[in-house]
Amino acid sequence: MEIIVAKSAGFCFGVNNAVKTVNNLLEKQKDPIYTYGPIIHNAQVVDFLTSRGVVKVDDIDEADSNGHIVIRAHGVTPEIYKKILDKGLILEDATCPYVKKIHNLVKEKCEEGYKIIIVGDKNHPEVIGINGWCNNKAYIADTVEDLEILDESDEKICVVAQTTITKEKWVEITTALKKKFENILEFDTICSATSKRQNEAEEISKHVDMMVIIGGKSSSNTQKLYDICKKHCNLTYKIETSGDLPPVDIKKIKKIGISAGASTPDWVIEEVIKTMSELNKQGKVDIVEKDGEIDFANAFENSFVRIQTGDTVKGKIIGFNSNEVFVDLGYKADGIIPLEEYTDDPNFKIEKEVKVGDEIEVLVETINDGEGNVRLSKRKVDAIKSWDDIVKAYENKTPVNAFVVEVVKGGVIASSKGVRIFVPASQVSDRYVKDLNEFLKRNITLRIVEFNEKKRKLVGSARVIIEEEKTALASNTWNSIEVGKVFKGSVKSLTDFGAFVDIGGVDGLIHISELSWTRVKHPSEVxxxxDNVEVTVIEFDKNKKKVSLGYRKIEDNPWYKAEEKYKVGDIVNVTVLRFASFGAFVELEKGVDGLVHISQISSKHLAKVEDALEIGMKVDAKIVEVDIENKKISLSIKEVKPIDPPSKDDSEAKDASGNSADDVEPSEHKEDMSVTLGDIVSKTTES
Structure with missing residues (x-):
């Protein structure tokens, strides 16, 4: 009889960490030790810890305030944390890192306005804990039928999984969700260890005569292992200890498969294996033996890949969220790639470009990031691979596309496929740059101008490329330039007298008078x-490298259509612009001015124009002469309605102080005034 033991059977990282936390407290603490609920779903482990003084509580109020309380791997709601704090207990948080990540994820997405859907058992402590982090508003579905009450809508949906559900259930429910919701964000949060354990057990169950699943009666993941294996092997049994093993007819059963739930300790598994092996001393046991005895702990440990900091390894993408990518390395803990260590690409869309199941090569940066995970970098592996390409670019003087990731003293750091390149401030552009932050998070094309292989130092220049491009453009422009030719260009700078425009490596000037047909005080008005503009060459001098450009178009000249628009005898409404001794200049429309001679304003003689008109006044006038060629239009106001100045008879009498008769002061004030005037007359006579 051959016994095949699943390599992934037994404690997962989260469970192992929780039990280890309690054992460490037992060794170091004399204060009471509590666990919130059973530390794991295994009666043997719980009984063992109870025998050593650990107390299981189902309510925080059951614990004394001076004790330590351990949160199990399943995690809890925010309310439980608050109760622990209020009670004054010493918190020992053994929540599985994978579960903790789901807490953070649903909290974040709930705050962003997403409706949270959890695929799992609503009564499972892990699901209850997750729901608490989105204000207990999540919809929980364990079957496709649970989705029937949900209406189709365009609301934002975020769906996560209980870490121990089967992949089959996840696919089935998420497929059904996609039919109801258009805007759905999926996060496959099934624990990689769970998936690995389930896949391995399923594969073994296809090739054995009997399958034994070891685990606690209340263990969710143990039950799922049983359900998966039962589909392929009729003789599948779920047991808690070796004492629950069924009778085995070794004559009929040639192969037995063994797997165990995440909460099953190695000594329970080892006991079952020993019992099974005794049935057939010649039986083959596919695990490690030590001194004639089965060393399950060693076998379990040796089944994992060995990795070290600095190793470049391959793994498989098993999930991602908006900030991280999760990788199965075949190690006892999964790897995590922070988004900034995945790529430097500013346009990278993680949900579109990262695919679960893809193989990936990464650099191991940290074996344990504090939460039991391996921290990885894809960007640094890409950089190692790209180094040779960058060196070739240096040797061949070919341009390199990069992305500015950091502003440092004296310049910027640009990244090209993960390779960092220093660009001095003087080489960032062909112009003076006051604030280098304007280049931050922008693409830049560089030439590698300095290379130090020993120090792995690269210096790049955007300036040399820009200047070379400008020189080539300028040569083409000067070779093709001619008066009247139209160029497309970009406004480079503005001055009081005009605007400089780059028309292809050559800067030309649009004089302020050529910007508009109307009067412009400063080029910034136009x-x-x-700005990208279309300009016409007015004149140029190749020797002096000067080009005069026109921006205003003939068809935009208001005088262009004035001959058709304005006829002698027409009555038009005009605006008074300015005065001269011989008359008033008026505006017929923007850019078209006319003159009203002083003799054509009033029916009476005017000493000066302002006696009858004011700047900004609008009046009707008759066109008396049109000279389009010289841009002159003469008008008459008096032929429409003369504007006469006020007559002396109509004005009020003024006293010597300038007041009107109505403003004359009472008699006593008149007397005072006469004295004052007399004094003035007297002083004038004396002088």
Whole structure:
């Protein structure tokens, strides 16, 4: 009889960590030790810990305030943490890192307005804990039928999984969800250890005559292992200890498969294996033996890949969220790649470009990041691979595309496929750059101008490429330039007298008078730096490298259609613009001015124009002459309605102080005034 033991059977990292936390407290603490609920779903482990003084409580109020309380791997709601704090207990948080990540994920997405859906058992402590982190508002589905009450909608949905459910259930329910919701964000949060354990048990169950699943009666993941194996092997049994083993007819059963739930300790598994082996001393046991005895702990440990910090390893993507990518390395803990260590690409969309199941090569940065996970970097592996390409680019003087990731003293750091390149401030552009932050998070094309292989130092220059491009462009522009030719360009700078435009490596000037057909006080009224414009060459001098450009178009000239628009005898409404001794200049429309001679304003003689008109006044006038060629239009106001100045008869009499008759002061004030005037007359006579 051959016994095949699943390599992934037994404690997962989270469970092992929880039990280890309690054992460490037993060794170091004299204070009471409590666990919130059973530390794991295994009666043998719980009984063993109870015998050593550990107390299981189902309510925080059952614990004394001076004790330590351990949160099991399943995790709890925020309310439980608050109760522990209020009670004054010393918290020992053994929540599984994978479960903790789900807590953070649902909290984040709930705050972003997503409706949370949890695929799992609503009565399982892990699911209850997860739900607490989204204000207990999650919808929980354990079967496709549970989704029937959900209406189709376009609301934002975020769906996560209980870590111990089967992949089959996850796929089935998420497929059904996609039919109801268009805007759905999926996070496959099934624990990689769970998936590995389930896949391995399923594969073994296909090739054995009997399958034995070891685990606690209340263990969810143990039950799922049983359900999976039962589909392929009719003789599948779920047991807690070796005492629950069924009778085995070794004549009929040639192969027995053994696996165990995540909460099953190695000594229970070892006991079962020994019992099974005794049935057939010649039986083959596919695990490690030590001194004639089965060393399950060693076998379990040796089944994992060995990795060290600095190793470059391959793994398989098993999930991701908005900030991290999770990788199965075949190690006892999964790897995590923070988004900033995945790529430097500013346009990278994790949900579109990362695919679960893809193989990936990564660098091991830290074996344990504090939460039991392996911290990885894909970006650094890419950099190692890209180094040779960058060196070739240096040797061949070919341009390199990069992305500015950091502003440092004296320049910026740009990254090209993970390779960091220093760009001095003087080489970032062909112009003076006051604030280098304007280049941060922007793409930049560089030439590697300095290379130090020993120090792995690279210096790049954008300036040399820009100047070379400008030189080539300028040569083409000067070779093709001619008066009247139209160029497309970009506004480089503005001055009081005009705007400089790059028309292809050559800067030309649009004089302020050529910007608009109307009067412009400053070029900024028409253009701004960076504007793309179409200009016409007015004149140029190749020797002096000067080009004069026109921006205003003939068809935009208001005088262009004035001959058709304005006829002698027409009555038009005009605005008074300015005065001259011989008359008033008026505006017929923007860019078209006319003159009303002083003799054409009033029916009476005017000493000066302002006696009858005011700047900004709108009046009707008759066109008396049109000279389009010289851009002159003469008008008459008096032929429409003369504007006469006020007559002396109509004005009020003024006293010597300038007041009107109505404003004359009472008699006593008149007397005072006459004295004052007399004094003035007297002083004038004396002088």
């Amino acid at each position: 253009l701004k730096v960076g």
